[in-house]
Amino acid sequence: MTATLKRRLALLAVLSLFAAACSSGDDATDNADTDSTEASDDGDSGDSGDDGDSGDSGDSDDSGDTVDLAQGGSVLETVKARGTLNCGVSGAAVAFSFTQADGSVTGIDADYCRAVAAAVLGDANAVNFVALTAAERFTAVAAGDVDLLMRNSTWTQSRDTDVGMDFGPTTYYDGQQLMGRASDGFSGSSAVSEIDGAVVCTNAGTTTETNIAELAGTLGINITLNTFEDFNIVTENFIAGSCDIITTDGSALVGRKAEQQPEGEEWVIFPATPISKEPLGPVYGQNDSIWADVVNWTVYATIIADEYGVGKADVDAALAGDAPEMVRLLGGEGELQTAMGLPADAFYQVISQMGNYSEMFEANLGPVGLVREGSANAGWQDGGLIYAPPAR
Ligand SMILES: N[C@@H](CCC(=O)N[C@@H](CS)C(=O)NCC(=O)O)C(=O)O
Numbered sequence: 001m002t003a004t005l006k007r008r009l010a011l012l013a014v015l016s017l018f019a020a021a022c023s024s025g026d027d028a029t030d031n032a033d034t035d036s037t038e039a040s041d042d043g044d045s046g047d048s049g050d051d052g053d054s055g056d057s058g059d060s061d062d063s064g065d066t067v068d069l070a071q072g073g074s075v076l077e078t079v080k081a082r083g084t085l086n087c088g089v090s091g092a093a094v095a096f097s098f099t100q101a102d103g104s105v106t107g108i109d110a111d112y113c114r115a116v117a118a119a120v121l122g123d124a125n126a127v128n129f130v131a132l133t134a135a136e137r138f139t140a141v142a143a144g145d146v147d148l149l150m151r152n153s154t155w156t157q158s159r160d161t162d163v164g165m166d167f168g169p170t171t172y173y174d175g176q177q178l179m180g181r182a183s184d185g186f187s188g189s190s191a192v193s194e195i196d197g198a199v200v201c202t203n204a205g206t207t208t209e210t211n212i213a214e215l216a217g218t219l220g221i222n223i224t225l226n227t228f229e230d231f232n233i234v235t236e237n238f239i240a241g242s243c244d245i246i247t248t249d250g251s252a253l254v255g256r257k258a259e260q261q262p263e264g265e266e267w268v269i270f271p272a273t274p275i276s277k278e279p280l281g282p283v284y285g286q287n288d289s290i291w292a293d294v295v296n297w298t299v300y301a302t303i304i305a306d307e308y309g310v311g312k313a314d315v316d317a318a319l320a321g322d323a324p325e326m327v328r329l330l331g332g333e334g335e336l337q338t339a340m341g342l343p344a345d346a347f348y349q350v351i352s353q354m355g356n357y358s359e360m361f362e363a364n365l366g367p368v369g370l371v372r373e374g375s376a377n378a379g380w381q382d383g384g385l386i387y388a389p390p391a392r
Helices: 003-024 075-082 108-121 137-142 207-219 231-240 250-260 289-307 312-319 324-329 346-354 357-364
Strands: 085-089 097-099 127-131 165-167 172-174 176-181 199-203 224-228 245-249 267-270 278-280 283-285
Touching: 075 108, 075 289, 085 108, 085 137, 097 108, 097 127, 108 127, 108 289, 108 346, 108 357, 137 165, 137 283, 172 250, 176 207, 176 250, 199 207, 199 231, 207 224, 207 245, 224 231, 231 245, 231 250, 245 250, 250 267, 283 289, 289 324, 289 346, 289 357, 312 324, 312 346
Parallel strands: 085 127, 199 224, 199 245
Antiparallel strands: 165 283, 172 278, 176 245, 176 267
């Protein structure tokens, strides 16, 4: 067995333990008196490799926690040879990746899968979507079951290190909030301390459950934290009245309220300032910088095109136009894309088939009421954080 294979197996063993830990809390009513908080299921506990046998301790060179995908060739070659991109999504995240009745997957995360397929294969439809729960997602990446994960995944230190993932540019700056019923006395200006005594529900294997448990501990309040396998079940339990509060990324609460708030009931999202930072974006296996470049520059291409106001309908004009950076990005000169193993027109395909960042945002997040203006998701020229390095 090669050292690389050994490392991969060791990592998988660690990840399965971690996934099992995630699932174990699914239906339990871990009472979250919240000191139990550190029982973080998403790898955030990051006690960084105390037990050396897991191969995840950071101090020995040759038994590190890396997944040497690049050694056997980049995922880029695998995707090209296969002719489809295996993309991990949620399938239950309204406006991000939601499986519709006809089996199609909609949402901005799903569209970024399509954008990468357009860049690599010239065809935005060459995607095989794989629905993954929060608890399953990183194991699926490490095992090579998916080439890319676009699943409301927050970039955290432990996921980036101990868990063995690499993260691409943030495509949506989110933050965790809570949702309760106005009839229970909650309002948009409620404070988190007002949930003292409440049954709080979320999905397992997320930053969400660790954040709320930790905060409840800090505030000195008692909550009962119930975790479920996916957010559809969480929302069903909220509707049925068995959860007083549900909590996750604010964008998801906005989506759920838009789509599922029953007639005659008023759901309210609070606190006004989220309780955490949840930068969401692409995730792939560690140490494959060829593939990382492809995914990252696909995202950057959508952002640069947005900076120039070049959308789906304008690509031909932009290619023949006089903005040198846009001409380069769309393949007018070619070598920027070919040097990274892509066809010269890779980003022409991305923008013409999927649109620029704003178009993708408006098509998917606009309908549930999410706006870029005045938020971290505005472009850097408008006071936001959406920014790309130059195409040169
Ligand atoms: N961003 C957080 C939370 C991710 C998460 O699971 N969010 C929920 C709310 S959108 C979700 O994706 N639910 C869909 C599902 O459970 O399948 C994380 O990375 O841990």
